[in-house]
Every structure is written in structure tokens, then in C-alpha cells.
Amino acid sequence: MIVDDPRSHFIFVYHPQIFQGKKYTVRQGRELTNREVLDYWGKWLVFGAKDRLDELAKALDPYVEAEKIPVIKYDRAPSKNLGIEECVFMVYCDYRDRDEVWKILTEHGVKLKAWVTERETMELWKPGGPLLERWLESQNMNKVTKFLIREDAGARLRYIHEHPDEAFNPWQQ
């Protein structure tokens, strides 16, 4: 199911039961813990123009419905404030399933092979991390708001590290 809300920067491809409480950080019927997300969760990156990625989302939607791919998120427009000139399409899965997901992507024309772990992503977006700081720089915010955003990001990341055995709760985006 493609969720395209113009108020969001991202377009999502979810399982249709996502709004009935179905989680996507699940493997073999069990929710991943925070530790497992840090150890195994990640995404394949795909790059392209928005119209091409819209077509790819439509083509991959059946795989999400069939639970072969947990979730997909992609840019509505290039994140030029972060220095990217094309849209990024992120196909999330567990590392232990990534080869199967990569095979699906290659069958749909993806060639550039780029796997980014959730742990790496968190490093980029932690307080002082290059992407959080670059994003804050690009926003018209005062120092207090920037401080609060850094605090919030730090607290969320700390919580994940300090509660390794709790079920992971994806962040709202």
C-alpha cells in the first residue's frame, strides 16, 4: 500500500495492515528488539528521478503486501538541503534477508549495490553527526530549537542503546 501524504517529505510503501498496528520490524513472526535493530536492520539505497521511483514503488508494492519486503520509504523531492540532487528510495529489511531483497531489486533494474545499516544511519543523525548538523544548518531555526532537536535525537538514541531487549519502536516521520 503506497502512502503518499503531501504533508510528508517521504512516500511510504507499507503492508496494508500497518494502520491496524502491524509492525514492520518483524522477522519470522517476532518483533525485533532494539539490539537486533542495531545489529541487523538496514536498507538498500536506490537513486533516481521521482517518476522512475514512483514506478518502482508500484512494482514493489506486491512484495511488501506479501511480506517479502518489510517497508519502503522514498523522497518526494531531492533533499537539496543535504546536497542530494536526486530522490533516494530506501528498501528496508533485516541483514539476514537482504540477499533475497537484493535479488528482487535486481529483477526490477537496480544495479548500484549500497547497503546502509541502521547503526550507521543513527551515527549520521546523532547530535553532532554530519547529517543532523547539516540539516539543522539548512533550517531557519533559532538556537533554542536546534538545541531541543539535538536533545531529542540524543535521548531517542540513548534509549535504544540503554534498552537493548525492548521491542523496537520506529520513529514517526
Add this chain to the structure above:
Amino acid sequence: MAIKVMVPGSLRSWFGGSDEVSCEGATVGHCLDQLGGRFPGLKDRLLTPAGEIGAVIIFLNGDNVRQRQGLATAVSNGDEIGIVPLAAGG
């Protein structure tokens, strides 16, 4: 030893307009050295003044080379290097 290097469209201009080029070398760093000789300014875009990986993520067969030996990561015939903007990793 032929190594394929692939980049997304937004980095094509760094590679003479191609999104796929080939190179040779024993490590990722050797490959970048060779490409730097063919595409002026490329190494300044990829690496910091200290010679470390900068505003990009470099993958070898899909995995971030930072998780291996960075630029010293060994490459073999048929391997694929991918280079993407760092910001895409978010």
C-alpha cells in the same frame, strides 16, 4: 584486474558523465588513485584533505568499506565499488 565503479546520476559529472566506469587496483584506495588520474578533481571530492573518506559513502559489493579496512580494503577481479553521497545514508 577489472573493477566496476557505479555511481548515481547526481555524481555522474564527477566521472566524466558516466554512471559506470572501470578501473584497476589492489585496494579501494588504489582504484580511487587510478580514477583520480582520469577524472581531475575527483579525489578532492571523495576524500578529505587528510586523505580519509569524506562526503560520500563507498561500498564494495554493497557493503560500506568503513566497516572493512576503509581505503585499504582489498578488491578482486569482478568486484563492484559503489559511491553515493553521504547524505543518502540517512
